[in-house]
Amino acid sequence: MASSSALLTALFLSHLPTLSLSAPESIQCPSAWFPSSSPIRLITLPPSKINDGYCDCPLDGADETTTGACSGSNLWAGVGSFKDNFDSSVKYFVCPQQPSLQLAYSRVDDGICDCCDGADETSGTCQDNCDEVLAAERAARAKVKADYEIGSKIRYDSIAQYINWMGEMKVQLELKEMKLTELEGERSGLDEEMKEAKIEFVQNRVRVVMSHMMTKIDSVTSLIGVNREGVSEHMSVDDLSSFIILLCMLSGEGSNDHVVNGRCVPFDRASIDIGIMWSDDVDGDGLPKFEYMNLESDESVLQYAEKIIALVKGKDTEEWSKNKTTNGKKSRDYDDDDMNRDFLADEDLDDIEPDDVSESQKDEEKEVENGPSVDEMVDSRLKSLHLSRIRGLFKEQADMLLKLTPPAVEEEPEEGDEAASTDETEDEEPAPAFDPAAMNMAKSAINKRLSSIRRGEASAKFAARHIISLMRNRPVSTHSIPNDMHLLALRMIHHSQIRAEDIAEAIYTTSTTFRSDLDADPATCPATSPWSSMCPPKVYTGFPPESITNAATRLCNERADAMSGVCTAQENLDVNDFPTTINEGYYNYYSPKERGESDEITEAFSRTTSLLNMPYKLSSVMFTTGKLDKQIGDIKTEIDKLQRDMGGDDANKFGFEGELFILRDTCHSVESGKYVYEVCIFGEATQRDIGQKQGGTNLGRWQTMQMGDDGVRTLKWTDGTKCWNGPQRSAEVVVTCGGSETKLLTADEPETCRYVFTMESPIGCDGFFKANNLL
CATH class of the missing domain: 2.70.130.10 (Mannose-6-phosphate receptor binding domain)
Incomplete structure (x- = not known):
């Protein structure tokens, strides 16, 4: 059975005119399969390309007489009547009434009417619809022309606006840049004036701070027992270090503002006051690094001045609150004369006499190498604080109280309930009255005090770590400045902002002159008051001064009813023992208080406080500089915006x-x-x-x-x-x-x-x- 394709082929061939069955011979024909710029030329085709289904002679179709591959439809035998007048130099047939319509010769006499008047088909079967076609073309062309005229005018006007706008923007930009150059020139002229004002400010501030350690004793230095020779007889360097750590703890408990990200703000400020600049870097032992400000180095002085200015302006805590680490300078190894040279290089300070440093004190200040770890030393420091142990007692009792929960409320029996007899009811003790709301209020008070204690502990740990670094790395020399630990302690008193009563408690509980708990057996519970070292206040050879003893007397009177001898938390605590209120002094914990204007400590520091303020000269230069910096910043912002609007680095932004x-x-x-x-x-x-x-x-x-x-x-x-x-x-x-x-x-x-x-x-x-x- 013949295939369907064979039948179709036979049917197709039956409609063809009689053709010679002899083998095809090579033929020549004009070809148009070339780029439009090339002339039409004759090509010779071998027998294998005759009637192979591919049109090699698109102008006359001579190679595909039996396949119709060259025709648009039906069998195409060339260009019909145009064949006789065929011009090989013309590549397209142009419709007479449609000059823009150019047809390839393969579309002529292909049975499809392409020209509106049928001029491409000689069969005469095409209708003439040129009126309609040309009318539509004319309308479309007219619309395109009208759109172009409107659009081109809008485009031209827009380009003109752009040119004018760009010109105005360039003028504005030039004016802004001229103003910027003027302001920057004015600003640079203040740099040297600013530098001189900062150096003068630092030198004057150093003199004021150092005046505390002059041989003439005053109300400030007497707070820590410094005598007329500049030596403290009642507070050793170790006492002073504990005193500083304790002030960080008390100030941290007293105010949120004194602890920023675990940093003891008063300690940072006191360090700055005496020329110690701490770094966020640590040494090989994990201790923070520091360096002393060097008055002979302008770079060191200016770096120090920035810290002082931030402190005076109250902006020193802003950087700490960001909690980011910066690369600080490496600490240095000091020889015997480094301290004196670095901090007191100014010849005007030569009249300050050094204190006498005994050999035993030198040994006390040196840390033993390969000793306990930093964390162990920090913990030891905190545990040695008398007030820290008192806080521990409150924490133990508070922890047990917070674990207690109110008892479940029992439902009253309904009438006729025989579950319990009248006799049994009479024998039972009445249930204790219990107010869950009072318990919640007491727990809230406990949590607030625990929060304050934890804040103070974090601040004290910060101070202890830095004190250990200072004790280990500070130079020890008879030529050094008057003891920097004394200065640090004095400035800590100022910056802690706690009242005289709390300062008195810190002095009496850290000075070995007064502490009565040094030899106490921690396994026994003393029957004396936790403040036996302070109450009643004692005085040894004029120490402490009257202002401190008066404050201590007031404090002792306040705490006369404190629970004497309590040294352990309550055992077998029952919910019925829960206190309805948590008063001051509960388990010997008293919250530190901030000092007021009439406080003895405020009065003692009143003279130096005013001297440490920003001087008018520096304030004036800083104000002018700040004003110029703002103007420069504003005009730079305006310039950046102008440049962005104009395209910035993109020269082709506006096309x-x-x-x-x-x-x-x-x-x-x-x-x-x-x-x-x-x-x-x-x-x-x-x-x-x-x-x-x-x-x-x-x-x-x-x-x-x-x-x-x-x-x-x-x-x-x-x-x-x-x-x-x-x-x-x-x-x-x-x-x-x-x-x-x-x-x-x-x-x-x-x-x-x-x-x-x-x-x-x-x-x-x-x-x-x-x-x-x-x-």
Whole structure:
């Protein structure tokens, strides 16, 4: 049985004219399969290319007389009546009434009417509909011309506006840059004046701080027992270190402002006062590094001045609150004379006499190498504090109280309930009255005090770690400045801002002159008051001064009713023992209080407080400098904005001749399918569901406008949201002339996550469009 293709072939051949069955011979024919710039030429075809189903002779179809491969439809045997007049130099057939319609010769006499009057088909079967066709073409051409005239005018006006705008922007930019140069010149002239004012401020401040250790005793130095020779007879260096750590604990408990990210703010400020600059770096043992300010080095003085200025302006804690680590300077090894040279290089301070440092005190200040770890030393320091042990007792009792819960409320039996007899009820003791609300209020008070204690402990640990570093690395020399631990303790008293009563408690419980608990057996519970070392206040050879003994007397009177001898938390604590209120002094814990204006400590430091304020000269220079810096900053911001508006580094921001100026920051949208697509010039391209007002999928951010050699403009957006398992989304808009209005016409996604839009806009109405469409 013959195949269907064979039958079709036989049927097809039966309608052909009789053909010679002899083997085909080579033929020649004109070919047009060449670039438009090449002339038509004759080609020779071998027998193998005759009737092979491929049209090699498109002008006359001589190679495919039996296959019809050269015809548009039916069997095409050449150009019919045009064959005789065929001109090989003409590559196209032009419709007489449609000059713009050029047909390849393979479309002549192919059975399809391409010309409106049928001039391409000699069979005469085509109707003449040129009136209708040409009328529509004329209308379309007229619309294109009208759109071009309107759009080109708008485009021209926009370019003119752009040129004027750009000129004005350049003038503004030049004026701003001239003003900036003027301000920066004025600002640089203040640099030397600022430097001199800062150095003078630091030198004067050092003199004021150091005046505390002059041989003449005053109300400040007497607080820590410094005698007329500048030596403390009643507080050793070890006592002073414990005193400083305790002040950090008390000030931390007394105020949130005195602890920032675990740092003891008074300790930082006291260190700055005496010229110690701590670094966030640590040494090999994990101890913080430090260095002393060097008055002979302008760099060191200016670095120190910045810290002092921040302290005076109350901005020293801002950097600490950011909790970021910076690279500090490495600590140095000092020889015997380094301390004196670094801190007291100014010849005006030569009248300050050094204190006498005994050999035993030198040995006391040195840390034993290869001893306990830093954490162990910190813990030891805290445990040695008498008040720290008192806090521990309160914490133990508070921990047990907080674990207690109110008893469950039993339901009253209903009438007639025989579960319990009347006799049994009479024998039972009445249930204790219990107020759950009172328990909650007491727990709240306990938690607040525990929070204060923990804050104070964190502050004390910070101070202990730094004190250990200072004790280990500070130089020991008879030529050193009057004992820096004395100075640090004095400035700690000032910056701690706690009242005289709490200062008195710190002195009496850290000075070995008064402490009565040094030899106490920790396994026994003494029957004496926890403040036996202070109450009643004792005085040895004028120490402590009257202001401290008076404060201690007031404190002892306040705590006369304290629970004497309590040294362990309550055993077998029952919910019925829960206190209804937590008063001051509960389990010997008293909260530190801030000092007031009339406090003895405030009065003692009143003279130096005013001297440590910012001097007028420096304040004036800083004010002028700050004002100029703000003006410079503002004008730089204005310059940056002008440059961004003008295009910045993108010279092509506004496109060819600045034509995008008319479209700057505008958005255009089109609906397609179930989505709305929006493109914003200099902004983003977005895809949203119809009805969705915000959000959507980011198709990319504005990148640039490109123009091809044919004048076609393409706007591009890139780096949009990444497709699932695909590339980042991108979008491009092909622009053509569109008259007076800019609008998106179509949206398509020819490739995965690549979106292509068409747009009509006046910016496309230029000379390229006119040449390609109107001439």
